[in-house]
Amino acid sequence: MAPISFTDAIERVVAGNRVYAQQTAEQDPNFFKTLATGQAPEILWIGCADSRIPETTICNCMPGELFVHRNIANTVHGNDLNAASVVEYAVAHLKVKKVVVCGHTKCGGANAALGDADLGETLNTWLHPVRELRRKHKIELEELPDDDARSARVAELNVHQSIEVLKQHPAIKKAIHDRGLSLHGMIYDIGAGHLKLLEEAGGKKSNGLWSADH
């Protein structure tokens, strides 16, 4: 695709927004009025910043359904105040019922973690835990046929790791205990456009989304 000129790129978004506002209001004249009264999302979505995974679009959800945090490689660090604040607000205040961590195939972050290229101090530091996964699962990863498969596996392992970190968040611990909040790992396959649920070890198949103690 030829690069669009500077002002065109912004005009395009502004025009796109006008069309969105007009069409939405035509379909439901009360839509924005209702939206303005507040939000009660059921799901907190933690996904990658990657431009190819617009969460609300790929899930065909409406505005108001997914509370969203997106960062490089959908990584949750134990000491990251940014994600921890999103989780606190979503779980303790909005009382979402589910937390989804969604990784994806062809993830730049997972790819970078497979190699040792210097990405600069900032990104090296951020991706350190993902690179650690490569070391921890060296043998398993080496047995995979190619880099695409390795990167997809690292993305999965990273989702599991993020979920493990989330389980230690005080608001999540409390909500799991008090009201059955559930955590779900997913992978989005960019080449197919499909979401896949990761079965957690010990999870019951009959109600697949639920952790073992339900």
Add this chain to the structure above:
Amino acid sequence: MAVPSEQVIKYLQQSHDRIFENNRAWAEEHRKKNPEFFTKLSAGQEPDYLWIGCSDSRIPAEAITGLGPGEMFIHRNIANLVCNTDLNVMSVVNYAVRHLKVKHIVVCGHYGCGGVKAAMTPKDMGLLNPWLRNIRDVYRLHEAELDQITDEEKRYDRLVELNVVEQCRNILKTAAVQQSYAKNDFPIVHGWVFGFQDGLLKDLKINFEEMLKGIQKIYDLSAE
């Protein structure tokens, strides 16, 4: 332990299954319209925009701007803050500017922001205190102007706008943006606010060049 009742479980299961059903339908529709759609996306991303917005569920960035998959790199957090000590957002800005070479960075706030309201509530918010303190700092920076607005709603609205402007300023403080701009004349930083009343984006029309010059008097990191 309060175990959710069968009914609650069933309800939650349905809402969850719906996401997968929706996703299949969405993918099928796009494949029908354009068989190459996902193959092309699979090759890589070249977004022109980085969007830094609020986590609020009512503002799906791509949907409200009419942009498709592959066009906008996204970071969303509580009250669309850009803190220069936050490795999370700094990694996003760094990757978007240095690796993806985005042309535009949009910081988008929204009127009626719960994060901004929470920050102005005289109450201990626990884990949220340090994050929300950044918004209190924005208030302090603009105390004289904000104190003069007597209508509470209007004062919040203005704080939402000023918060966006301050976060744009924080983006300009990064070495990645200063060095890329010196070399390539991009990215350009924009400050916008989304209004629920009409679904429209308002451009705060920040003067990018002037703001950058102002910042670099003290925060000049353009020399590599």
